Amino acid sequence: MxxxxxxxxxxxxxxxxxxxxxxxxxxxxxxxxxxxxxxxAPASPAAGAAPPKPPQQQEEKKEGETEEEEPMPFVYPDPVEVGEVTLEQLRAYDGKDPAKQILIAIRGQVYDVSRGRLFYGPQGPYSLFAGRDATRALALMSFDPNDLTGDLDGLSPDDLEVLQDWEEKFKERYPRVGHLACQDAAVSGRDAAPLHHEEGDA
Known part of the structure; x- marks a missing residue:
């Protein structure tokens, strides 16, 4: 009912x-x-017992075959002092040879940017700057190959301030490993008016 x-x-x-x-x-x-x-969650193995290996791996060990090794991570070369280099010598450090450093010059100073290979390496968004004097290009935020020079002529105070910001970032992140050989003052930027750094900026 x-x-x-x-x-x-x-x-x-x-x-x-x-x-x-x-x-x-x-x-x-x-x-x-x-x-x-x-x-x-799977039941935990008894204390001290090693977790069982998949059957395929057990068979490989029984047959004495070596396990496939994992690929080694890419190791960047240690920074090496290059001293005084010419623009022509600098071109060899553009990241195309993995055994060499990636170098970029700013205001006559040469920085090792190998740790930033994802940005400055051959497939990176800033690969155009690798192995070059990027002073003017960075000041103008330009990707024009004609701006890959140390020439500061005609740059506005705002452009020079942008360049100073880039230079400070490079000093903080990348080791300085050399300097450009003295060339025409307008090109090297060495005799250009110095940028004013605030106390404690460096």
Whole structure:
């Protein structure tokens, strides 16, 4: 009598026959059990016991084959002092030879930017500056190859301020490894008006 009352109430509220309601309930329970089993942590191995290896690896060890070694991460060359270099010599350090440093000159100073290979390496967004004097290009925020020079003529005070910001960033992030050989003063930027640095900026 009670079961019949429950069945009638179930059908009145849900519109389902008792058989259909039982089937849906069983499917929901099975789904819950299946999904919850996916999130259960595996049983931890006994103390001191090594975790079992997959069968394929066990077979390889039995046959005496060596496991495939993971590739070594790329190791950047240590910064090496280059001393005084010409613009022509600087061009050899453009990142195309992985055994060489990546060098960039700013206001006559040469910086090793090898750690920034993702930016200055051959596929990087700033690869144009690698192995070059990027003074004017950085001041103008220019990617024009004609601006890859140390010539400061015609730069505005705002341009010089942008250049100073770039120079400070390079000093903080990358080691200085040399300087450009003396050339025409307008090109090297050495005799240009010095940028004013606030106390404690360096």
């Amino acid at each position: 009670v079961a019949q009352g429950i069945a009638e109430a179930l059908q009145a509220y849900t519109g389902l026959t008792p058989g259909a309601a039982a089937t849906i309930l069983a499917l929901m329970l099975a789904t819950y059990l299946l999904v919850s089993s996916l999130f259960v």
